Amino acid sequence: MNLNKLLLLTSLVFTNLLGFAQKNHAHAPVAVSPDSTAKYEHAEGDFKIGEMIMHHISDAHQIHFGGSLYLPLPVIVLHDGHLDIFSSSNFYSVNEHGELDFRDYKGYRNHHEMIEYVGENATHDTHGHTVLDFSITKSVFGMLLIIALMIIIFRSVAKKYSNNPNTAPSGFQNLLEPFILFIRDDLAAPAMGPKKAEKYVPFLLTVFFFIWMCNLLGLVPFLGGFNITGTLSITLVLAVLVFLITSISGNKHYWGHIFWPPGVPVFVKVILVPIEIMSIFIKPAVLMIRLTANITAGHIVILAFVGLALMFGQKSELAGYSVGIGSVLFMIFMYFLELLVAFLQAYVFTLLAAMYFGDATQEHHAEHAHS
Amino acid sequence: MEGLLSVSVGTVFWASIAFIAVLVLLKKMAWGPIMQTLKEREEGIADALRKADAAKEEMSKLQASNEDLLREARNDRDRIMSEAKAMADQMRSEAVGKAQKEASAIIAKAQVEIETQKQAAISELKNQVADLSIQLAESLLKNALTDAEKQQALNSALINEFGKN
Structure with missing residues (x-):
């Protein structure tokens, strides 16, 4: 309240x-x-x-x-x-x-x-x-909007869970439960085991829904064309958080793998260690770039089709309308694709984050599979 | 393009605050209770399934024991029935035997009686026949002895008859 x-x-x-x-x-x-x-x-x-x-x-x-x-x-x-x-x-x-x-x-x-x-x-x-x-700015405003929406939605859903713990999910709860279970059981649990996953699931859920909802907001027309997840500053924050969580939860085994890779000759270690050290920064950086580039690219393609019709419309009205029909058809197609991409990028980001966390917290016995 | 690729300190600042805030808030208000409820629900379902399995097993056990009981009862019934039948058979055959024995005793007694009666009748008849014969012979002799001739004839006839013997 x-x-x-x-x-x-x-x-x-x-x-x-x-x-x-x-x-x-x-x-x-x-x-x-x-x-x-x-x-x-x-x-x-x-x-x-x-x-x-x-x-x-x-x-x-x-x-x-x-x-x-x-x-x-x-x-x-x-x-x-x-x-x-x-x-x-x-x-x-x-x-x-x-x-x-x-x-x-x-x-x-x-x-x-x-x-x-x-x-x-x-x-x-x-x-x-x-x-x-x-x-x-526009992106910060959109982000705050999404965050407010997330808090309202998930708070009401959580209340429903707490109030009726033993009834079948209904309404919005029913819509969101498959995604929540999906993140927990099919994404976090396989990456790091169900026991450890419990610790990281809140972060993964937040990241997943945040990215997804931001992506979707960017697809709503006449809302000012939000490009939240296409803003490097915002994806940077997400990537830095993933980097920090990975590094903080990294155990002896994880750091050992980076600074003294087991099972390779010393001269290979000399080559390998700098690469491993670079990789701990590159991994989150790639997360950031992939998300930003994908969402921005989707917006660019859709806008390019709009622009195409307008450009031809400048030459002649007939050309504008005829190209416009084709453009609209392609835009419809692109919109469906972007709806998929909106989900997919949120999923990929969350999945990779979960895998990095899984790598960082892996127990010693799993090492034999690596080396 | 510079606007796209540049990182704005202000946006990073707001994004960090906002994201960490939503993370903390949701963790406390939403994910915690949701995960808790989901876990409880899953445990509840697993428990219910386990209980259902146990109940099923119990049920089948009960059913088996019921069947055993039923079979036993059926066996008992069959046994009692056959025993009763045997007993009835025995009693019937005993009764029949006894009846037969009695009947044959009666018959034997009757036969003996009949035999006795027959013998008595026969001897009675013999006596009467003997009496009659004597009377006849007496009257005949009287008749024959009245006349000398006839007496003679008779003597000779008798002598003849007995003499032959």
Whole structure:
């Protein structure tokens, strides 16, 4: 109960902040910056597909729902030991094409979604220096949304479990139980044995559902094109956590294998040890890159089909419509594929994480199978 | 492209806080109770299965003993029946034997009686025949002895008859 209130309060604070910032914006002096990241469709009708795609998959300080509907997000910047919090709507005004005209605010400039400090009375050519940007960006916002959703969903499901422990699962509980059992019995248990798995299952479940739900959120159209799991900063955190858990739970056997591989001659050990040491970093790095690349690639392909129709539409209306039909068919296909990929990437990440944990905690007797 | 491949300190910061928070919260509020309940449920199911197996075994044991009991009862019945039958047979044959014996005794007695009666009748008849013969012979002799001639004739006839003998 308390937690729901907390979530509600947080969202209220956010909306207040946004509303307040909006008011500010109305009176803010207009200092037009010629930078316009969102101007992929110019007045002359010169459509730039690359800009459009990058605009959609990159992280941003505002959410573009489509048309001239933008949701400003809080900008939190740390500059010279001074914390500034304001709405991102101070950085732009929406013009009649539904595009953003950017401008500086309080000496800060949104330069291709990187906040820089350029100082007051800066000109277009002024080179600012990057500031520490703790803004609630599109991806962070989406992530918080997913986390709130996860807490609400799994709390209610857990309550159902606690309240009716001996009845058959029903409703949402029934939907989620196969996945929970799948992670526990078919993923964690084979990787490290059912006894040890108990310790790691909460992390694996959280990672699995977090990635999956983030992936799915990215597939919902008209929500601003979230690309949470395609944001390197976020997958980096997941990968670092996997690395930390693997390293901390690594037993003598695991480290022994890395620093003094058994059963090989000394000169091979000299070659092997650096490779093994590199591998403990490469493994989580690969997790991170695979997830980011897969999700981003899926978004790029779908957006490319949208862009294709628009590009042809620029040449002639007929070409636009005819290519559009093909594009839509391919997009439907891609959407199904992406739904599969959304699950698959969550599964692969969780599976590999479980296997790394399994490697790290393997008991001595399993060594004979290796060497 | 720089936006895609760069790592933002702020995003890393928020992601770390948010993910660790959700991990801790869910572990406490959701995964703990869910895993606990699932484990209990699985144990409950395993226990129930075990109990069902035991009950089944008990049942089959009971059934076997029931069958044993039934077979025993059937055997008892058969035995009692056959014993009763044998006894009845014996009694019947005894009765028949006794009856036969009595009947034959009666018959024998009757035969003896008949024989005695017959002998008595025969001797009675013989006596009467002898009396009659004597009377006849007397009257005949009287008749014959009345006349000398006839007496003569008779003498000779008798002499003839007896003489031959």
